[in-house]
Amino acid sequence: MNNGIEIRWHGRGGQGAKTAALLLADVAFKTGRSVQGFPEYGPERMGAPITAYNRISDDKIRVHSNIYTPDYVVVVDETLLSSVDVTSGLKRNGAIIINTPKSREEIAKKLEGYSGRIYTVDARKISEETLGKNFPNSPMLAAIVAVSGVMDRDTFIREMKASYQHKFAKKPEVIDGNMKALEMAYDIVWSAMEDDKMGLSA
Amino acid sequence: MAIKERMSGNEAVSYAIRQIDPDVMPAFPITPSTEIPQMVSTYIANGEMDTEFIPVESEHSSMSAAIGAEAAGARSLTATSSAGLALMWEELLLAASNRLPIVLALVNRTLSGPININCDHSDSMGARDTGWIQIYAENNQEAYDNFIQAYPIAEHELVHLPVMICQDGFITSHAVENIELIEDAAVKKFVGTYSPEEFLLNPGRPVSVGPYSVSSYAMEAKKNQEIALENAKAAILETAKKFKKISGREYGLFEEYRTKDADYIMLIMGSAAGTAKQAVDGLRARGKKAGVLKLRVFRPFPADEIAAALKGCKAVAIMDRCESYNGNGGPLGSEVTSALFRNKVMIDTVNYIYGLAGRDFTVEETKAVFGELEDMIVNGKQPVQYKYIGLRK
Amino acid sequence: MRTDITKINEHTGHGHLTEGLMIFAGGTSKLFKTGEWRTSTPVFYEDKCKQCLLCAPVCPDSSIPVKDGLRSGFDYDHCKGCGICAKACPFGAIEMKEGVE
Numbered sequence: 001m002n003n004g005i006e007i008r009w010h011g012r013g014g015q016g017a018k019t020a021a022l023l024l025a026d027v028a029f030k031t032g033r034s035v036q037g038f039p040e041y042g043p044e045r046m047g048a049p050i051t052a053y054n055r056i057s058d059d060k061i062r063v064h065s066n067i068y069t070p071d072y073v074v075v076v077d078e079t080l081l082s083s084v085d086v087t088s089g090l091k092r093n094g095a096i097i098i099n100t101p102k103s104r105e106e107i108a109k110k111l112e113g114y115s116g117r118i119y120t121v122d123a124r125k126i127s128e129e130t131l132g133k134n135f136p137n138s139p140m141l142a143a144i145v146a147v148s149g150v151m152d153r154d155t156f157i158r159e160m161k162a163s164y165q166h167k168f169a170k171k172p173e174v175i176d177g178n179m180k181a182l183e184m185a186y187d188i189v190w191s192a193m194e195d196d197k198m199g200l201s202a
Numbered sequence: 203m204a205i206k207e208r209m210s211g212n213e214a215v216s217y218a219i220r221q222i223d224p225d226v227m228p229a230f231p232i233t234p235s236t237e238i239p240q241m242v243s244t245y246i247a248n249g250e251m252d253t254e255f256i257p258v259e260s261e262h263s264s265m266s267a268a269i270g271a272e273a274a275g276a277r278s279l280t281a282t283s284s285a286g287l288a289l290m291w292e293e294l295l296l297a298a299s300n301r302l303p304i305v306l307a308l309v310n311r312t313l314s315g316p317i318n319i320n321c322d323h324s325d326s327m328g329a330r331d332t333g334w335i336q337i338y339a340e341n342n343q344e345a346y347d348n349f350i351q352a353y354p355i356a357e358h359e360l361v362h363l364p365v366m367i368c369q370d371g372f373i374t375s376h377a378v379e380n381i382e383l384i385e386d387a388a389v390k391k392f393v394g395t396y397s398p399e400e401f402l403l404n405p406g407r408p409v410s411v412g413p414y415s416v417s418s419y420a421m422e423a424k425k426n427q428e429i430a431l432e433n434a435k436a437a438i439l440e441t442a443k444k445f446k447k448i449s450g451r452e453y454g455l456f457e458e459y460r461t462k463d464a465d466y467i468m469l470i471m472g473s474a475a476g477t478a479k480q481a482v483d484g485l486r487a488r489g490k491k492a493g494v495l496k497l498r499v500f501r502p503f504p505a506d507e508i509a510a511a512l513k514g515c516k517a518v519a520i521m522d523r524c525e526s527y528n529g530n531g532g533p534l535g536s537e538v539t540s541a542l543f544r545n546k547v548m549i550d551t552v553n554y555i556y557g558l559a560g561r562d563f564t565v566e567e568t569k570a571v572f573g574e575l576e577d578m579i580v581n582g583k584q585p586v587q588y589k590y591i592g593l594r595k
Numbered sequence: 596m597r598t599d600i601t602k603i604n605e606h607t608g609h610g611h612l613t614e615g616l617m618i619f620a621g622g623t624s625k626l627f628k629t630g631e632w633r634t635s636t637p638v639f640y641e642d643k644c645k646q647c648l649l650c651a652p653v654c655p656d657s658s659i660p661v662k663d664g665l666r667s668g669f670d671y672d673h674c675k676g677c678g679i680c681a682k683a684c685p686f687g688a689i690e691m692k693e694g695v696e
Contacts, residue, residue, distance in 0.1 A: 029208040038377035062476035301615035408621030422609035
């Protein structure tokens, strides 16, 4: 895959990790690239750990296997860190994004043997502030777009707005909240990346 | 003008069904095909199509209702997976022997047990001798394209047989990928309206469907059915040729990927063929003469064509996503080797069983299979027959 | 593509049979003279018959023709000689006999 990236999502059944992976495929498609977004189903139960995947490439995507050496990993539920080897196969120059109120230093201690980049987003807090409910997938989607650079901020915001306007045509009141959640999460991760570039971060 | 979209395999098949707008769809939900009747009934509720949707109480009933509707003169279809197909068993044979051009959207899922919802080909392979035409898809695009070609094949005057359009459960049915859709009007024109010459709901022209047949007639009827299945080969190719004109996409009985000068060929069906092609590109970059023969049409089985396509290579890996429990490998293993033997193509073959009940199949595993073929030919190391790939020891 | 079943028999080659052995015609059972299966024959005594018509509807082979509310003799081409009509007749107007045509 030329200029291809592979992303692995970890979540729990019912939290929207699969939906987030499909949304990412959706929005990346708008940039004219080849996309793939698919879930891996275990027992179909609320709360069971689930995995979802994305491939995004300039070439036609033909591989139909799971992703074992991802460029990026997104963890939608922090409690998975103690039971799932989330950094398994994660590329050295890749990054992991975790939904947590904790700092990256605290998280780093939990990810033994992992020395790559870590980004944290308190998606629960963002979601509760903007939507009044805990829907962590929108903030996590914005975070992975920022970290992976699949598209620039303006394109992402424009395409997501169009997609929400279509999806929530019957409840327009939730569009603003969702857009705000995306922007907040994007900017938090973006500024962490800027800090990294300037060497301000540990 | 092609419409560039992204959607899952189930969405793609449902979209094709909306475009074709058949007359009757009886269905009963089962994972991972449930989304198809769900999406179709949404289209119907939104007034985007006229199909009569019949919610039934089992798959035994959905296929029975499809048979009744089709015999009555209505273009009919249903969708199912796994145990749902198994419950249709008796009716599958009746649909074929009564020469009814029903289309079934099959989303492949393993047959229990152990109970499991994920992909392998044991459901459709179990129905391989029911007289249905079976066409397999590598991805959402092929599932869509194959579905659009299904009725012209099934309703072809020299065929009149039911068609199963198969795609891999979850792997393609639930994966969102890029797709090129054809405009509604072009699809409608391609598929055409259904106007059978004879049908039950035709006042003044009575018909008896499925009469009892004594021994002195039944064998002749079976032979005629077999001839129709053989005729399907030409009908499939003829339909593919016409389809290319509206889509630009080419289809045959199978696809040959980098096989022309290949020493080693992997014969495989369904979504794993894409993974195999990716591996072949990697091997070719290292100077290995590897290729993939992706079987699209399993019924009718293109035995002579496969033998001709394989005769120039040194060894073939025959990949079965199904355990046949015959003590001798998988169904493809048996049928491909018989095709080679009968055509006196005496090349080495190894039968592999992979991906049962959703077990992943990777680029690395594909490369290892090619490695074993080369080791056999170059170093004379005999590989184990019908070996399970990725099996824990 | 209507079916002329008089042209189909147990010597017909498979290529000349209909698709799925479907019969594209109606009322074809009339062409099968099942009367030759008969070993016992109903004999009709018109003088004893009151035209009550209890016999006609019980005949499994529709071999008692009724016209203008009156039954006539038997359709021996299709009567299999089951004897139900004789049992149904309250007036002894039908008798089952062996060895008659």
